[in-house]
Amino acid sequence: MAEMWIHMGPQHPMTHGLWNLRIKVDGETITDAVPELGYLHRSVEKIGERRKYFMNTTLTDRLCYASAMTWTHCYCLTVEELMGVETPQRAKYIRTIVLELQRIASHLMWLGAYLPDLGLITGFLYGMRDREMFLNLLEIPSGGRLLYNYVKIGGVKRDLPPGFAAKAERVMQTLEKRLKEYEDLYDNSKIFRMRTDDVGCYSASDAINWGITGPNLRSAGVAFDLRQADSYDAYPELDFTPVTTSASDGISDCFSRYRQRIDEMYQSMDLIRQALAKMPEGKVMADSVPVRASGEAFRRTEDSRGEALMYLVGDGTDRPYRWKIRSPMFTTVSASPHFLKGYKVADVPAIMGSIDMCIGETDK
Amino acid sequence: METGKFIQQLGKHKGTSNSSALRSNVGCISVTREASPAFFTALKEDYAFDHCSLISAVDNQSGFELVYHFSIIGESGQMLEVHVDLPRDTPTIDSITHLWGGADWHEREAYDLMGIYFIGHPDLKRVLLPDGFAGHPLRKDYVYEIHEEEW
């Protein structure tokens, strides 16, 4: 019995972030796995207590850097709940639009990182090229291409300039054409299907028990989307249903997770078009935002990777007393040993890439 | 079931207090530490809360407080916030890993950063900090050196 422990990480091209995966292998088959985090633990919760409420938006952007807008937005929603601030209607629509643009950019980043894991290095170039279009679009109102500091407590920093809707429409049409090409290329590729079909399977009930949320849960056929269930911003006024895929009844494998994210990109584009059409005129920032807050509040949002929840306790000063962040990837990585066992070492990049990890948010 | 009604029903359990509705789909309740195992079992089995969203540990200087957030995976998005107070000198509580597998690492993180010990947890050790780290940093009495003069 040739069993041994292999460390994959913290420096490994597969890791998508800085963590260590220790797998116990018997020959080539994985018999156990222990993920080890903490290489990126920046103690955001502790230093967040030293900074004022509005200063923490710089820290939240860097929580999950592939999808920065959604984390700042979750934090701002929580602080607005704590302080009792009402955002204007136009700000809610702008937030919805940039959040969906961010979701598409995040899924394209995932695509650009997942395909090289499987050996399809051209996919990296395609993913990066398309993602640059969306980063340029997000740079127009916010000024930043990766970390925006755009969503503020009480609204957004600046209004969308005129001509933004036309640019966004052009970009989305380009992406739709290209996504059709990629579907032809990858869905019918025998090697891609062989590496992702029936690999890394888990059932819907297992996923719910392990705390998996977001696209990873919806790829098992569970139609649970926080933009509908626990709606916020302009989502109550938009018309959509949660997208689900599944390999077979209630089972999620790598291919269904891949398809889930492609389908979510189409859905995001539809949501952006609806929001651009319905957006009202008005202010983009609340009239006054208090400096001090007391009490407790929590809000959860649908991040690109799952359920992001922030819990804030204020003690009457201008700094938080306790700030707790829930990262969807924290629970998914903790559940990963369950759907790694029984597969081969060469399947590890396929499985761990398909759950779209971002270690910045797990390590806080 | 509507939040107001089910909060009332929850309030009938032993050891609960301060039940209220925070938002239209969010309820809030406090439970004593002794009554918490039975309460959590009832939440999972009778009220079908199948997702443990978050376990936060708060250091109120007179004691610790654990704040649990549970939710139902379904269209209603029903959530419940449970507060449990723990004494400062014995911050221990029964683990809920046997009910919700997703609570596993949340409890490890609460142990790692705040020092709350979960009885019955399968593998309670540090998850974010290195193994040899001394102390629980998120406590209010944790003091560390900040090199302000070098900045």
Place this chain on the structure above:
Amino acid sequence: MSRQQVRGNPGMRRGLGSRTSNPTTMMEDPPSGDWLTLRSDQFLKWVDDAVYNIAEQTGIRDVVNRVTRPIFNWALRYSPWPLHFGIMCCALEMGAAGGPDHDSERMGVVYRSSPRQCDILIVNGPVCEKLRPKLKTLYEQMADPKWVIAMGECAIGGGPYWDSYSVVAGADTFIPVDVYIPGCPVRPEALMHGFLTLQKKIREQEPGYFLRR
């Protein structure tokens, strides 16, 4: 013959033809000057020392170095191979710099997964206490000549996490840094400028390699 330093010491420069002996298998020294009684590795070291001394004293080393330095320096400058290592947000921008819009491969940048095959270590994020020994190991595994680029505020001095209990205040507290690129996050254009700055530094400051000690 003095005891050689153990392998993997980053301070030790190796020229063409110098050898290291494993101290654990060294036997006692032979009578010096009597080349017939030398073991093969001692003989080769004697030849190496003799060649070096002759070349140095007659000035041949200097002349050959003047010819070979531009060639080797050109090769070093235009093939910087970084390590496939990403820490945080700047790593995504490092990846975007490798994409079609800001192609970094036209500068000869080829990311390698093994530190033994790399020339540059790009530190692109905050270095936490848990990561510090691993990063030092990665740095020591890289062969000379090697350079370090500190990309982003976190690597320069801790960045937004300067007052954290688990973030080291900058990469230069434990490894020598050659190029600092400010930014949070560093734009891909700034990273390209960082590569160009490193190229300029290599051209101006890197000594020649012929019979280098």
